Amino acid sequence: MTNVVFKKVSLLERPEMEDVLLSRQLAINNFTISCKMFVFKQLEEIVATGGMEVYGDSVLIRSVSVPIHLEGRGLGRKMMGELERLARDKKAKAIYAVTDRAESFLEHMGFEAIMPEKVPEYMRSNCNQFNGACPPTATIMRKWLIKPEPVIALFPEDESKQE
Numbered sequence: 001m002t003n004v005v006f007k008k009v010s011l012l013e014r015p016e017m018e019d020v021l022l023s024r025q026l027a028i029n030n031f032t033i034s035c036k037m038f039v040f041k042q043l044e045e046i047v048a049t050g051g052m053e054v055y056g057d058s059v060l061i062r063s064v065s066v067p068i069h070l071e072g073r074g075l076g077r078k079m080m081g082e083l084e085r086l087a088r089d090k091k092a093k094a095i096y097a098v099t100d101r102a103e104s105f106l107e108h109m110g111f112e113a114i115m116p117e118k119v120p121e122y123m124r125s126n127c128n129q130f131n132g133a134c135p136p137t138a139t140i141m142r143k144w145l146i147k148p149e150p151v152i153a154l155f156p157e158d159e160s161k162q163e
């Protein structure tokens with residue numbers, strides 16, 4: 001799709017953005033002040049939505065959606081790419097998403113499902129997606145932007161060999 005412009009959503013554009021989210025059964029009642037929302041626009045039409053919340057060096061990606069009549073044209077991938085770029089600009093080590101239906105899309109975008117315990121504590125306690133906004137059955141997904149160093153376990157010398 002050509003001539004699409006990526007931008008932060010304006011106050012005037014918010015109702016149209018919310019219409020797109022609602023049309024894709026995504027919530028519009030759980031935006032916090034820390035959530036920055038973006039859209040792709042083609043002429044006057046919002047053709048994709050996406051948001052991010054920054055928690056230290058972890059970023060939650062949320063509300064990625066494309067109007068149903070525009071699916072399959074690369075807009076979802078394009079939105080994920082822009083959000084990932086912004087997360088890298090913020091020096092994020094990893095991006096996270098919580099979903100109950102887009103697991104395979106996110107896997108395709110390089111995410112992997114993780115256990116809730118793997119979510120950084122600061123994000124888990126401050127982000128409403130982990131505190132009731134998403135169903136407990138939702139899948140938590142993570143994509144590393146900076147691969148963590150492997151942990152090398154240092155074992156003390158075998159005691160039986162010690163005097």
Ligand SMILES: CC(C)(COP(=O)(O)OP(=O)(O)OC[C@H]1O[C@@H](n2cnc3c(N)ncnc32)[C@H](O)[C@@H]1OP(=O)(O)O)[C@@H](O)C(=O)NCCC(=O)NCCS
Nearest residue numbers: 024064065066071072073074075076077078102104105108
């Ligand atoms: C998920 C969604 C954003 C995808 O948007 P889209 O514009 O249709 O996706 P794209 O055309 O950019 O597809 C990008 C790639 O993902 C793949 N893909 C798209 N939907 C997929 C799905 N449900 N499962 C697996 N792969 C998928 C495409 O085949 C494409 O692959 P390729 O680039 O290697 O050829 C869109 O279907 C949507 O709005 N769904 C409802 C809302 C939702 O569930 N959002 C949560 C997303 S975190």
